[in-house]
Amino acid sequence: MNELQHETSPYLLQHANNPIHWKAWNDTSLKAAKNENKLIIVSIGYSACHWCHVMEHESFEDETVARVMNANFISIKVDREERPDVDAVYMKAVQLMTKQGGWPLNVVCLPDGRPVWGGTYFKKDNWMDILGQLQNLYTTEPERMMEYAEKLHQGIQILGIVEKNHSEAKSNPNNIKPLVEKWSKSFDWEFGGYARAPKFMMPNNYLFLQRYGYQTQSKDLLEFVDLTLTRMAYGGLFDTVDGGFSRYSVDMRWHVPHFEKMLYDNGQLISLYSEAYKRTQNPLYKNVIEKTLTFVERELYNSDNAFYSALDADSLNEVGVLEEGAFxxxxxxxxxxxxxxxxxxxxxxxxxxxxxxxxxxxxxxxxxxxxxxxxxxxxxxxxxxxxxxxxxxxxxxxxxxxRPKPRLDDKSLTSWNAIMLKGYVDAYTALGHEHYLTVAKKNAQFITDKQWSTDGFLWHSYKNGKSTITGFLEDYAFVIEAFIALYQATLEESYLHQAKQLIDYCLEHFYDEEKQFFTFTSRDGEQLIAPHFETEDNVIPASNSVMANNLYVLGILFHNGYYEKTALQMLHHMIPNMDYASAYSNWLNLWLNQSDDNKELAVCGKNALENIRKIQAEYLPNIILAGSTKASELPFLQSRFDEQNLLFYICQNKNCLLPNTSLETTVAALKIS
The missing domain is CATH 1.10.10 (Arc Repressor Mutant, subunit A)
Incomplete structure (x- = not known):
């Protein structure tokens, strides 16, 4: 066995018996490369990745390949889910070199970690040939390799940095319209989603498009969202037998998926279908929510009230061989x-x-x-x-x-747990099932008890009772978002104060005053060969876009001008870069918050909670909500509680109408019609 036997990641443990002398990513492994003056192979994947398994079987289990790698290289295996920071840096390198990326991600680096070559999946002979050429070049002409590494390194440092927008002009939300019109040209009007394969679900895209369609009263956009959600729910992307969605479809019809089921996909899709159910009351959407959460609790929920990460695409077939989709x-x-x-x-x-x-x-x-x-x-x-x-x-x-079940990735990631937590809160507000709120609160307790250290930082990963790897910006961003949602569903202000505490920690440890964005890793943590600023929304929204939305909401609720200014400053810098809107849907959500449709609502009184539950069952994506059942010191709610009356305050741009006492009148005033 190699050094990976000492790790907890299921993906790394899958490689522990390879004949390759794999090491984990750590200071000791990186120092070994420098001390021995050897090139580094950084091979990145994740446990549910089908082609990662294929390359392992073809190459990494092969003795001939092992001899080449062991003789000349320091070989490091990385679980991209445990170390998204390492993955992000080397993904940038491969994208610069090849104009594409994916997993498995394989990069060869100088002993100092700077990449010189990379790609994704390689067949055995091709892999060995490339390694031979690289080793020969490093032996005979190391200066050529170093020169290329320096140029590539400069590119990595620049890629992803957002230039400051020095324009003084305020960005009008009406300018979203041409972006959506351009975006709509890529829509598939037969099966929903985008007119290309493979087909990823991109939940945040449809959360925004649904909201924008509602606020602009665009029948076409709402029909497209419903077409997409219906076609996805019809399967085979959606597992009609047991619930839950696979990661993506290889075809245009959402038919044949890569069969892995990821926690982050299912958490986001629960939120999406919950919002769509509020708008339509479509029983198909309700069925998807209930079946998926039943699946999540059966297969991905553990006794610590945490959620596991994924189910593999592969399982044993009838003859005992691992096969994709066999289950x-x-x-x-x-x-x-x-x-x-x-x-x-x-x-x-x-x-x-x-x-x-x-x-x-x-x-x-x-x-x-x-x-x-x-x-x-x-x-x-x-x-x-x-x-x-x-x-x-x-x-x-x-x-x-x-049948033999797919393999389970049983680590629990803080960011993905928070995404699922918010999914449970959104399902609760849509369907009213108390059980969903109970699970959400238990998961929040897991995060605060196990993943929030006494020193103030979050841990990223958890397994077998042990918290490991200091948290990344995504962990803070999604926990803050989930805790805001949990406050709005329960009116328990402790969640809101915890969200504020975490955002203050991020401003101190992650915010770059010069760039005016948050770095992906804390300035106190391990520094890689280049900083990473995650700004483009993908299958998961960018951590910076989530943080900007969080800052905006908390800025309003805490009357904190710095929060609001920071959020809008980030948005201002992003707007000139929004050439293809699908990569900026969460930023567009923040931009849409600046429209005249957006309002804030405070509900104060002894019966506030039951009335807020009725309000949250409505589709009101343009409303920022707060409330209290007793006198509150929260700045947005101060001096608004009345012992005798239930009061509804509708506010906009820091101006509030006189309170009214009618739920029906309030909802009617908030709806767009």
Whole structure:
């Protein structure tokens, strides 16, 4: 076994028995490269990554490859989920070199850590040939390699830095319109999402598009959001048998996914479907929320009230070999034996036909028509078919549970837990199930008890009762966002004060006064070869965009002008860079907060909480909400509590209307119509 046997990351442990002398990323490993004057191989992946497993099997388990790597290189394995900072820096390098990126990410560096070559997946012979050439070049012409490394290093240091916007002009939210119009040209109007494959879900994109469509009363945009959410819910991206979404679809139809299920995807999608349910009351969306949270609690929730990270794409097939999707797919004969006389109806609903066929006689279940349409074909009511569908799914679930399950990544990441926590809060406000709020509060307690150190910083990872790796900006950003949401759902101000405490810590330890953005790593932490400022929203919103939104909300609630100024300053610098809006949807959300539609609402009185629950069940994305059931010292709520009356205060731009006492009047005034 190599040194990875001492790690806790499931991904690193998967490589502990490789013949390669893998080391973990740490000071000792990096010093070894300098002391031995050897090139470094940095190989980055994650436990649910299918092509990471393929390259491991083809190359990293091979004795010939091991001899080459062990003789000439210091080989370091990195779990990108544990060390997103390391991943970000070397991803920039590969993107500069190859104009693309992905995982596995493989980079060869000088002994000082500066990269000189990189790429993603490589076949065995190609991998060995490249390593041989690089080692030869380092032996014969090291100065050439060093010269290239210096140029690349300069590029890495610049990439991602946002230039300051020196314009004095205030950015008008009306200027969002041309960005959305340009964006809409990439929409797929048949299956939803974007007109390309592979197809990622990008939940934050649709949270913004839904909000923008609502505020501008754009029927087309709202129809597109609903088309996308419906098609995603039809499967096979969505696991109709057990709930939960896979990471992305390899095709245009959301049909065949890479079958790994990631916590961060499912947390964000719960928030998205919850907001969409508030707007539409669509029972399909409710079904997605309930089934996904049932899956999360069954497979990803542990006794510490923390959430695990992921389920692998691969599992053992019927002959005991790891195969992508083996746990999830069905053969026609299996379905016929299970469903008997119902097979024809099932096959019509879930496309056990050419549309639903994948490969090797396997089908991935996917709807293409509504339950109402299929029901009419068989002389049933929609509810009768939905009852049958529920029974069929239970039957298939029971059968599938007999199969070997996908491997579990059982580390708990603070940032991803916070994303899931907010998903539970949003599901609670949409559906009113107290259980969801209970789980959210227990998870918040896990974060404060286990992942928040007595020195004030957050830990990033947790496993087997041990917290490890000092937190990154993403950990703080998502915990603050989740705690704000938890305050708004419970009116327990302790959550809001904890959010403020964390934001003050970030301003002290992460904020770069000169760049006017937050660095991804604390200035007190390990410094890599280049600083990283995460500003572009991706499958997870950028930590800087989340922080800017947090600062804006807390600035209003605490009457803190510095928070608000910092948030709007960040937005001001970002706006000139918003060439393709899909990469800036969370920034656009903050920009939309500057519109005339945006308001703040304070609900104060003994019955404030039950009324806030009714308000939160409405779709009101343009409202910043606060409230209290007793006198409060929160600046936004000060002197607003009345022992005798329930009062609703509608405010805008630090001006408030006279309070009213009617919930119905208040909601009517807040809705856009």
């Amino acid at each position: 999830y797919v069905w053969k026609k004969e299996q379905l016929q034996q299970l469903l008997k006389e119902d097979f024809e109806m099932f096959a019509a609903l879930f496309n056990v036909n050419d549309f639903g066929y994948w490969e090797h006689d396997n089908y991935v279940l996917i709807q293409s028509q509504s339950a109402e349409t299929i029901a009419s074909q068989f002389g049933l009511t929609e509810n009768e078919l939905l009852d049958k569908k529920k029974n069929w799914e239970q039957l298939l679930f029971n059968e599938r549970e007999k």
